[in-house]
Each structure stands twice: as structure tokens, then as C-alpha cells.
Amino acid sequence: MTKESQILVTGGAGYIGSHTVLELIQQGYSPVVVDDLSNSSKESLIRVEELTGAKIPFYEIDIADSKGLASIFSSHSIDGIIHFAAFKAVGESVEKPLAYYRNNIGGLFSLLDCMDTYGVTQFVFSSSCTVYGDADDVPIPESASVSAVNPYGQTKLMSEIILRDVAQSRPNWSVSNLRYFNPVGAHPSGRIGEDPSGIPNNLMPYITQVAVGTRPFLRVFGDTYPTHDGTGVRDYIHVVDLAKGHIAALSYQKTVQGVHTFNLGTGRGSSVLDVVKAFERATGKTIPYEIVDARAGDIAEAFADTSKASEVLGWSAEFGLEEMCRDAWNWQSKNPHGYEDSSGTV
Ligand code: NAD
Ligand code: WQD
Numbered sequence: 001m002t003k004e005s006q007i008l009v010t011g012g013a014g015y016i017g018s019h020t021v022l023e024l025i026q027q028g029y030s031p032v033v034v035d036d037l038s039n040s041s042k043e044s045l046i047r048v049e050e051l052t053g054a055k056i057p058f059y060e061i062d063i064a065d066s067k068g069l070a071s072i073f074s075s076h077s078i079d080g081i082i083h084f085a086a087f088k089a090v091g092e093s094v095e096k097p098l099a100y101y102r103n104n105i106g107g108l109f110s111l112l113d114c115m116d117t118y119g120v121t122q123f124v125f126s127s128s129c130t131v132y133g134d135a136d137d138v139p140i141p142e143s144a145s146v147s148a149v150n151p152y153g154q155t156k157l158m159s160e161i162i163l164r165d166v167a168q169s170r171p172n173w174s175v176s177n178l179r180y181f182n183p184v185g186a187h188p189s190g191r192i193g194e195d196p197s198g199i200p201n202n203l204m205p206y207i208t209q210v211a212v213g214t215r216p217f218l219r220v221f222g223d224t225y226p227t228h229d230g231t232g233v234r235d236y237i238h239v240v241d242l243a244k245g246h247i248a249a250l251s252y253q254k255t256v257q258g259v260h261t262f263n264l265g266t267g268r269g270s271s272v273l274d275v276v277k278a279f280e281r282a283t284g285k286t287i288p289y290e291i292v293d294a295r296a297g298d299i300a301e302a303f304a305d306t307s308k309a310s311e312v313l314g315w316s317a318e319f320g321l322e323e324m325c326r327d328a329w330n331w332q333s334k335n336p337h338g339y340e341d342s343s344g345t346v
Helices: 016-025 041-054 065-074 090-095 097-118 151-168 203-212 237-254 272-283 307-313 322-334
Strands: 007-012 030-036 077-084 120-126 174-180 181-185 216-223 236-238 258-264 289-292
Touching: 007 016, 007 236, 016 030, 016 041, 016 237, 030 065, 065 097, 077 097, 077 237, 090 151, 097 151, 120 151, 120 237, 151 174, 151 258, 174 237, 181 203, 181 237, 203 216, 203 322, 216 272, 216 307, 236 237, 236 322, 237 258, 237 307, 272 322, 307 322
Parallel strands: 007 030, 007 077, 077 120, 120 174, 174 258, 181 236, 216 289
Antiparallel strands: none
């Protein structure tokens, strides 16, 4: 059997992964997904198959399982890897640092070993704006100093360092560190989206759960930051734009070697109250809120300098804040209980 060239997507059943798998298929790539479903449902991939008409090879294994991983590389002709698989909850990482270091760093080791064994040279890494810590200036360029302030952030920083050192010793490798700002929204079809377990930590899924009636009101964490309205400012980016950024990185990587780091954001900062207002405008729903104390560890303001991604990758975000809110709500209202609602009512 002739093997076609394929992209291994770790964590491909997750929020950003499933949107990227869809985008890969739409742009002519053949993704192969590995996910242990520790924070996701296979339903996301079933829906991507429905949306695209493609069959997605899927392996339910932990990427730290070296033998299981090797069998995937033996069965497919993997050209490149997009590595999403990781634990991502900042607060939980403070409670369970060892689990975070083991999963997020241990998994990376297995993948890098397989790259050596199977001659794979292309790697795209899900990094995060969290590596900037509390940056001195905004917008934040890739050259800003890095400093993680919690175990989750440390795993992203350490992964970047490991990738840098390993890539230096393998001159034919090409690695992209994609530092995402705040991914939100969902595919406009409303078939795939963010499905957090338990009470959402992040702003947009909390707002959509208030809108759908699961939560009574939003707690706004602090209104005395030195920002235009006193609430925290972030760079929210539509997950479909983010997914497209990965395809742009893959395409660029074919032309270069070494390690390349890109911010993926919109370059625009929005406060918590800006998001609430945009959501209300986009959906016609009212979001009751109360101002409460600032959340420990939060920073006042973070948004990206996106000029490098624009100039080098030819990529920039297209969706605005209201479209992010519209699509987040479209997903939430059609799937009030996330992928649990997969009984044909959607
Ligand atoms: P997610 O939890 O929805 O997706 C991660 C996926 O990886 C899940 O499907 C989970 O089951 C899987 N996974 C975790 N550990 C695994 C393992 N050892 N083996 C196999 N599968 C495993 O999260 P997401 O929001 O889609 O984030 C994807 C990546 O982007 C993560 O690396 C995250 O740290 C990074 N990131 C996310 C954000 C964000 O706000 N969502 C921001 C910056 C960076
Ligand atoms: C956004 C703003 C909150 C919830 C996190 C991770 C970061 C990265 C992106 C992975 C802040 C405020 C929130 C609520 C609120 N993830 N807020 N009420 O903290 O910027 O970043 O996700 O790499 O590492 O830390 O995102 O969505 O939690 O908060 O007022 O119920 O909304 O204070 O100003 P954050 P967030």
C-alpha cells in the first residue's frame, strides 16, 4: 500500500486541535489524530468527519506511551507533527505540578524520540502567551523577555527550551513555537467548540454559560487595573483564525530550518467589560455581572505584537470580537451541555 504523507495531530480531539484538524482537511492535508481523551470527546472528531466528509485515522493513546506512538509512526507516513496534547489549567497546575510536568514534558520526549526514529523533521508546538508572564510593555513582541509564573507556564517555557536545544543538534529540523493569546469562539457551523469540564476558568465559556442559564452571573475579577475601564485586558483570537495560523506555519516551515517563534493573536486588547458588551451586541442576550476581587496571579494587560506572523507567515487574524462572541454563542446555544448533547438534537 502506498502511504500518503500525513500530519500527526496530538490532542486533535481537543478544542483547538479539532478546529485545526478541520482546517487541515479543508486545505488538503491528511491529519492523523492521537488523543487520550483525558480532556475531550471523540464526538468532536466525528463531527469534523461529518463537516468535511473525510475519514480521520484516530488513536486513543497517551503520547507518553512510546510503543503505542511508535506503532502510529510505523503505520503512517508522518511528514510533520502539530503538538497540542497537554494539560492546560493554570490553577490545577499549581495543585498538581508533577502531573503537569510529567504530562506536558514527558509527552514531548516521546514525540521527539519518534521524530528521530522515523525521520520526521517538521514540528509545530502549542505555546502560550503565558510565557511572557507580566510583560513590561504592550503590544508584546516575540523578543520580549520570558518568565513563567506557574507550573503550567513553566511546562510551555521548558518545552520551548527543549525544542530549541534539540533542534540545534538536528540542523534539518524545522520547529515553530506558536504563542497563542486567548483563543475563543467556535467553528461557525456550531458543530464543534470549546467544551470545558466543570466550572469554566476562562472568560468566554463562563459568559456563554451565563447566557445559556447554567450560571446566574459573571464575576468580573477586579475593576481597578490600570486599563481603560479598570478590568483586565486580553487579546482574544477566534479559534478558526488560530487554526489557520497552524497551516501557515506548516507551509512556512517547508521553506526553512531551525526554530521560529510567532505570536498568534489579533494585536487588539479588549477588557472584560468590552467582551461582555460585544457579547450582548452580537447575541441580544444580557449578561448580568458583579465586580469581585481580582483573581490571584492575573495581570492587567496582555496583547500581541502580531507583525512577525503577518510579515513572515503571511497570516493575520480576520475575525473581530463580535464574531468571536457570535460563534461562541452559536456553539453554546446549540450544545448547552457540550458534546454530551450528541444524541441527534443538534
Ligand atoms: P484541550 O484540553 O481542549 O486539548 C488538549 C487535548 O490533548 C485534549 O483533547 C486532551 O485529551 C489531550 N491530551 C492531553 N494530554 C494528553 C496525552 N498525554 N496524550 C494524548 N492526548 C492528551 O486544550 P486546547 O485549549 O485545545 O489547547 C491545546 C493546546 O494549546 C495545549 O497545549 C494548550 O496548553 C495550548 N494553549 C491553549 C490555550 C487556551 O487558552 N485554550 C492558550 C495557549 C496555549
Ligand atoms: C481573561 C480575563 C480575567 C473569568 C488563561 C491562561 C493562559 C492562556 C489563556 C493557556 C482576565 C477575566 C475571567 C471570569 C473574569 N491559556 N475573567 N471572570 O487568564 O488571560 O489566560 O488562558 O495557555 O495561560 O492563564 O484568560 O479567560 O481566564 O481571563 O473577570 O470568570 O477575564 O481576570 O482579565 P487568561 P481568562
